[in-house]
Amino acid sequence: MTDQRSSRPLNAPVTVVGLGPMGLALAETLLERGHPTTVWNRTPEKADGLLAKGAHRARTVAEALSASPVAIVCLKDYETMYAVLDPAGDALRGRVLVNLNSGTPGEARTAVGWASGRAAGYLDGAVMVPPPLVGNPESVFLYSGSQDVFDGHRETLATLGDPRYLGSDPGLAVLYNAALLDMMYATMNGFLHATALVGSAKVPAVAFADLALNWFMPTVLDATLVEQAADLDKGHYPGELGTMEMNLNALEHITRTCVEQGVHSEQPRLMRAIAERAIADGRGGENYLAVFEVFKEATRVS
Ligand SMILES: NC(=O)c1ccc[n+]([C@@H]2O[C@H](COP(=O)([O-])OP(=O)(O)OC[C@H]3O[C@@H](n4cnc5c(N)ncnc54)[C@H](OP(=O)(O)O)[C@@H]3O)[C@@H](O)[C@H]2O)c1
Structure with a gap:
């Protein structure tokens, strides 16, 4: 026409x-x-x-x-x-x-x-x-x-x-959709939970958001995730700058802080359990990105 x-x-x-x-x-x-x-x-x-x-x-x-x-x-x-x-x-x-x-x-x-x-x-x-x-x-x-x-x-x-x-593959569009929304919800929950944690000491969300997001973008998103994505494809998780054991210790401190401050602690408990699973799989000396190997498996029901 x-x-x-x-x-x-x-x-x-x-x-x-x-x-x-x-x-x-x-x-x-x-x-x-x-x-x-x-x-x-x-x-x-x-x-x-x-x-x-x-x-x-x-x-x-x-x-x-x-x-x-x-x-x-x-x-x-x-x-x-x-x-x-x-x-x-x-x-x-x-x-x-x-x-x-x-x-x-x-x-x-x-x-x-x-x-x-x-x-x-x-x-x-x-x-x-x-x-x-x-x-x-x-x-x-x-x-x-x-x-x-x-x-x-x-x-x-x-x-x-x-x-x-x-x-x-016709399934790819909805698979990407689920993966991106999975990331969105996990990231939002991370921020909201962290804000609730500092909020337990009466820190307003607006005061925390600026510091938190300006720290997160260069330190976690750019330096860790973007730079090291190629390591995920290779399954290469060198632990010389920090090991899974060290990260489990951090997750333990986060969990105990939540309990001490009287805020919800299931999210850090789940992250702690995932790190423990990686260590049980022999990855205690690797860096934190090795939890990727845990995520690739179907959930094990014990
Ligand atoms: N809204 C968003 O932000 C967003 C963003 C991205 C993707 N999506 C996706 O887009 C799709 C549509 O979402 P939406 O937000 O427009 O609203 P929705 O509530 O998911 O779907 C509403 C539509 O479905 C129809 N519908 C529901 N049950 C029906 C039935 N039994 N028989 C006939 N029609 C029925 C509704 O008709 P009636 O008007 O007659 O009820 C309406 O046309 C969803 O799959 C959603 O996941 C939505």
């Missing part, structure tokens, strides 16, 4: 299925950037604000899918996607689905077979930003699975943010 005056391609029509906070942000961004946008949601009133911006509200899922070559699906989970799209039957044939709901790698791989059984193309993805940041060119969107689908719709996907293709 082309604009006859300029012979430039018109923005591709897109369907958005699912208008929770994320689906609404996706549809709004597509409309703002000039994509003819058709929407469907179980609760149709959620589309009211989009209609004023030019969206077309489909009465059925089948009508929504038929309106565009590509449908961005942003529902609660994979089960919801099947429940919503299965009744559309033949309307899936020849369409492309880009699924942005969260889930597990196994669920993403199963979805590829489900889509191909209905003659639909399929790309799995994950949104790495909250709804207000959708449409920002730096906002990371992860995709994996069919490279043909990714390449064919890259321009449309770039409307939403920075599209990163991770590879042909």
Whole structure:
């Protein structure tokens, strides 16, 4: 399709299925950037604000899918996607689905077979930003699975943010998503727990945050994690500047300080148990990054 005056391609029509906070942000961004946008949601009133911006509200899922070559699906989970799209039957044939709901790698791989059984193309993805940041060119969107689908719709996907293709394994996007959120929650909990610990001596969070984060970035993030990431790939954990035994001692002090100050101590106890496991595995003389070897194993149930 082309604009006859300029012979430039018109923005591709897109369907958005699912208008929770994320689906609404996706549809709004597509409309703002000039994509003819058709929407469907179980609760149709959620589309009211989009209609004023030019969206077309489909009465059925089948009508929504038929309106565009590509449908961005942003529902609660994979089960919801099947429940919503299965009744559309033949309307899936020849369409492309880009699924942005969260889930597990196994669920993403199963979805590829489900889509191909209905003659639909399929790309799995994950949104790495909250709804207000959708449409920002730096906002990371992860995709994996069919490279043909990714390449064919890259321009449309770039409307939403920075599209990163991770590879042909369809499970990779949600695996990265889980890994990055794992890191986010662990880091936030680290900061929040540390703030609660100094808070036990009536130190305000604002007073601690500045010192803590300015210490953390160069000392831990840059000097330890970024510089030594290559050692993780090699399994190389030289302990001459500090051993696992020394770190266990530090974790013991943290745990005892939490108890003494009357704050929650399960988080440091868990970290202490992980270091003890590394030592039991013979890594007492290696540096702290050797806990990576513990994390690579399935949890041992004793
Ligand atoms: N919000 C965020 O910050 C964020 C960030 C990154 C990724 N995500 C991911 O994006 C996906 C959507 O998230 P969200 O925040 O928009 O809200 P959500 O609460 O996870 O999903 C809401 C959507 O799912 C629909 N839905 C739920 N149960 C349904 C059912 N049984 N039948 C039909 N439709 C059903 C809702 O329809 P109704 O409107 O009718 O209830 C709505 O369209 C999730 O997988 C989430 O993990 C969200």
